[in-house]
Amino acid sequence: MEFETVIGLEVHAQLKTNSKIFCSCSTEFGAPPNTHTCPVCLGMPGSLPVLNRRVVKFAVRLGLATNATLNRDNRFARKNYFYPDLPKGYQISQFELPICEHGALDIEVAGTVKRIGITRIHMEEDAGKLVHDELEQVSYVDLNRAGTPLLEIVSEPDMRSPEEAVAYLKKLHAIVRYLDICDGNMQEGSFRCDANISLRPLGQQAFGTRTELKNMNSFRNVQLALEFEERRQRDLLLDGGTVVQDTRLWNPDTNRTETMRGKEEAHDYRYFPDPDLVPVQLSEELIAQMQGSLPELPDARKNRLMRDYDLGDYDADLLCASRELADFFESANALCQQPKRLANFIGTELLREVAADEMAACPVRPEDLGKLMRMVESGAISGKIAKGVFADMLQGGGDPEVIVRQKGLSQMSDEGELAAMVQEIVAANPEQAQQFREGKDKVLGFFVGQLMKKTRGKANPQLANELLRKALK
Structure with missing residues (x-):
């Protein structure tokens, strides 16, 4: 029997706000346990929540970026459940009236574009964190994270393979980072995903029984977990x-996946409107303001890079992996005007050392990389020397022209000087020279190597090839 896989994702994106969603406590990661708390996020009797306006703005931005319907009137609800890291005994979320509904994202897998529906996007608060001590067999509660603002993005069950799920997740990850509403750090839990997966006989319309997967803190783990559960x-x-x-x-x-608990349904949480929070009303003025502040999103930027810089699909897709990387490329290219050479260098050299989503910490300035590419194009240095200079730049930044000058790495382009060396090398290797004259073109590489050795890699490669061919003939 053949089966069809059905996958839907619930993604939680922690918002880049300085304070929590309903109080002024800091959202800073890594503080000592239970130091960023107050009566509101601790659930003390009599404490009242006050909504962080920035959270609403971020939710509207994401709704606009995913072509969702913005509910002008939406409200918060209480999601009731008991767990040690939930001090109030309920989580403030949204249920019947979320802020965004009916959005969509387009993904591409194996050259095929597919639209994935987004059921809803809603605002909610995070719970705290349990820290387990296996040695003492006790658990501790850290409530620093309680009340941290989240957007939950719930997809339609439109994905039919783990590959599609990861493609959707990566697209959403890129969008929230382009919008600058979430740092996307999966290791710290700023961007996390729960996956619902089921199988049904091929051709059957009804869904099969689903399981929910948690504790997947990387794109790779999402794919591995879904593949295992599918099998x-x-x-x-x-x-x-x-x-x-x-x-x-x-x-x-x-x-492997391991059973954690039985899966709850919506009625298990006994949702009801939160009596301490008034409904949220979105003004047309706020929506227009957020619409005007939207940046160029990944798909639009990729298309523009392909059109304006004549880049291929692969290079453009690679450069648009993060907003910072795309900005880096365009700033560097403004100095060198060598988009294809630059894109190739970024893909092979830069991204080997610096991840696309960590470009803010890159020690190399875009203008310096652009200058380095310009030096290669002008013949001042060879591509091989450029890689060595770039390695020095990664160690502590710096102007490539200064590094080349200090290390004496300037490329030899004096035709008379190189011609004299070429004559010496050809005269010293008559057997190989005769082989070349007999049609064995690969022998040219031997002579190029000898010249590069003699010049310590400084000979202009193009000029070296021309002089060697001329001398050998």
Whole structure:
């Protein structure tokens, strides 16, 4: 029997605000436990929440970027459940009236573009964090994170493979970072994903029983967890078993999913409108303000880079992986006007050392990389020397012209000086010279190597080839 995989994702994006969603406590990551708390986020009796206006603005920006419908009137609800890291005994979220609904994102997998629907985007507060001490077999509660503002983005069950799920997740990750509303750090939990996956017989319309996967803190782990769960459910169904609806944790040490608890339904949470918070009303003025502040988004920027710089799909896609990287490329190219050479250098040299989403910490300034590419194009240095100079720039930044001058790396382009060396090398290797004259063109590489050795890699490669061919003929 053949099965079809059905996947939907629930993504939580922690917003880049200085304070929490309903109080003025700091959202700074890594503070000592329980130091960023107050009566509001601790759930003390009598304390009242006050909505952070910046959270609403960020939600509107994401709704506009995903072509969602903005509900002018929306409101908060209480999601009731009991857990040690939830001090109030409920989480303030949105249920029946979320701020955004009915959006969509386009993804591309294996050359095919597919639209993935977004059911809803809503604002909510985060819970605290449990810290487990396996040695003492006790757990501690850190409530610094309680009340941190989140946007939950719930997709439609439109994905049919782990590859599509990861493509959707990467697209959403890029958008929230382009919008500058979330830092996207998956290791710190700023951008995290829960996946719902089920299988159904091919051609069947009704959905199968789904399981929810948690604890996936990287794109790779999302794909591995979904692939494992896909195999597990298929094997279970083929053996005549049934899938139990539950919540499962991904264990990266064993590369398996493990049962955590039974899966809750919406009615289990007993949602009801939060009596301490008034409904949120979006003004047309606020929406227009947010619309006007939207940056160029990943897809639009990719298309522009391909059009304006004559870049291929692969290079443009690579450069648009983050807003900072695309900005870096355009700033560097403004100095060298060598987009293809620059894109190739960024892809092979820069991204090997600096991740696309860590460009803010890159020690090399875009204008310095542009200057380096300009030196290669002018023949001042060779491509090989440029890689060595770039390695020096990565160590502590710096002007490539200064590095080249201080290390005496300028390329030799004096035709008379190189011609004399070429004559010496050809005269010293008559056997190889005769082989070249007999049509063995590959022998030219031997002579180029000898000249580069003699000049310590400084000979202008193009001029060297011309002089060698002339001398050998």
